[in-house]
Amino acid sequence: MVVTKHPGVVPCAHCKQQPGSEDCQVCTKVVCQDCGARWQSCDQVVARELRLGMGQRLIDVDKDGHYGVVQHMLSRKRRLFDLRRTAYVALYEALPHGSIVSGQRFARIEPEPVSTSAHQDTGFTTTLTIASLMSVSRVHIVEVNQAPPQGFSLATKDSAACVTLADQTVRLVSVKHGQTTRHVPLPGKVIQASALDDAAGLLFTATFGYAQLDHIDDTLASDKIGRLRIWDGDAYWVGVGKQAAATITRSSINVGTLGHIEAWQTEPPFERIAHIKLRASGDSAFRWTEPDSVALSDDGRFLAYALNRYQVMVNDLVSGDTTLFSGHTDPVNLVRFAANDTLLITADRDNRVFIRPRVGDTFVDRSVAVRLAEDPVDLAPLASDDDVS
Numbered sequence: 081m082v083v084t085k086h087p088g089v090v091p092c093a094h095c096k097q098q099p100g101s102e103d104c105q106v107c108t109k110v111v112c113q114d115c116g117a118r119w120q121s122c123d124q125v126v127a128r129e130l131r132l133g134m135g136q137r138l139i140d141v142d143k144d145g146h147y148g149v150v151q152h153m154l155s156r157k158r159r160l161f162d163l164r165r166t167a168y169v170a171l172y173e174a175l176p177h178g179s180i181v182s183g184q185r186f187a188r189i190e191p192e193p194v195s196t197s198a199h200q201d202t203g204f205t206t207t208l209t210i211a212s213l214m215s216v217s218r219v220h221i222v223e224v225n226q227a228p229p230q231g232f233s234l235a236t237k238d239s240a241a242c243v244t245l246a247d248q249t250v251r252l253v254s255v256k257h258g259q260t261t262r263h264v265p266l267p268g269k270v271i272q273a274s275a276l277d278d279a280a281g282l283l284f285t286a287t288f289g290y291a292q293l294d295h296i297d298d299t300l301a302s303d304k305i306g307r308l309r310i311w312d313g314d315a316y317w318v319g320v321g322k323q324a325a326a327t328i329t330r331s332s333i334n335v336g337t338l339g340h341i342e343a344w345q346t347e348p349p350f351e352r353i354a355h356i357k358l359r360a361s362g363d364s365a366f367r368w369t370e371p372d373s374v375a376l377s378d379d380g381r382f383l384a385y386a387l388n389r390y391q392v393m394v395n396d397l398v399s400g401d402t403t404l405f406s407g408h409t410d411p412v413n414l415v416r417f418a419a420n421d422t423l424l425i426t427a428d429r430d431n432r433v434f435i436r437p438r439v440g441d442t443f444v445d446r447s448v449a450v451r452l453a454e455d456p457v458d459l460a461p462l463a464s465d466d467d468v469s
């Protein structure tokens with residue numbers, strides 16, 4: 081590699097190719113503009129802490145950990161945020177209500193329950209709008225004439241979305257083709273939560289006392305793998321990864337233990353690998369129950385959740401180790417694994433975000449604060465910005 085030496089010009093400490101022009105926000109060495117704009121170009125292993133601006137709240141991130149949806153707590157206005165350049169994205173000033181960022185193509189899926197004029201009291205039309213953020217156009221609209229939005233939950237992965245409806249069915253929606261398939265994994269039961277990992281080909285659904293694993297093929301057809309007995313209580317969150325599935329149930333008796341996190345292997349005999357009892361303490365009062373504040377890593381190894389509202393607990397389901405992360409100054413509203421489980425992203429209700437890289441079997445605790453870029457950036461091309469490690 082040849083670096084042209086000019087008097088006073090220091091080569092970039094990261095790429096060693098372009099001339100350095102600014103300080104790296106993490107290691108403080110002189111780096112080029114490109115590297116300075118991408119905190120992942122720095123190899124110093126440290127978590128990044130950033131502030132999104134007063135009243136702004138990170139409510140979702142894509143699977144790669146590149147982009148997040150930020151919502152203003154009062155105006156409810158949503159914007160797209162580039163987590164690596166720590167800047168708002170110029171084009172996406174106002175994302176519609178219900179947006180979810182998902183997968184490589186950043187498809188977003190937006191549930192819009194609209195009451196129909198013909199049956200004002202009982203009839204609803206649930207419209208799923210699937211849009212690509214890259215093209216800024218709606219590519220598919222799927223209408224599902226269905227029951228009310230209660231019991232409606234939504235999980236998304238690369239190419240398919242999973243919708244739980246109140247009529248005991250799960251709809252799988254192909255993001256690419258827009259087609260839906262209807263599943264009845266637990267006949268006669270109301271499905272309380274569902275999750276899909278289409279890369280692993282797994283659909284996981286739960287009701288009071290039971291959960292079921294189904295194999296899903298490329299055409300979104302399902303095939304039962306096994307049924308699990310879970311804690312007696314309402315299942316309000318489930319997650320599934322390649323190797324493990326997890327549920328959170330609310331205790332039916334509201335004394336002492338308020339909830340149960342359980343995790344299972346996804347292969348027979350579906351051994352239970354974790355059982356965590358969640359108790360009320362301090363002012364926690366079960367506020368962590370919001371589904372967004374729980375996450376299972378893609379490989380099924382780590383379970384993360386907000387504990388006592390201000391802390392983030394990570395359970396290593398393989399070793400049994402637990403790690404507790406502090407630093408949030410308001411209740412944690414988002415916990416996510418991203419970039420192939422190499423990042424743990426957590427956010428609180430007062431605009432603070434932590435991005436923690438994984439080192440071996442744990443996530444880095446020590447963090448440095450990084451600045452928010454003043455000018456909005458353009459959406460980066462999808463193919464060329466994968467410079468992770």
Ligand SMILES: [Zn+2]
Binds near residue numbers: 094095111113115
């Ligand atoms: Zn550089």
Ligand SMILES: [Zn+2]
Binds near residue numbers: 094104105108122123
């Ligand atoms: Zn650096």
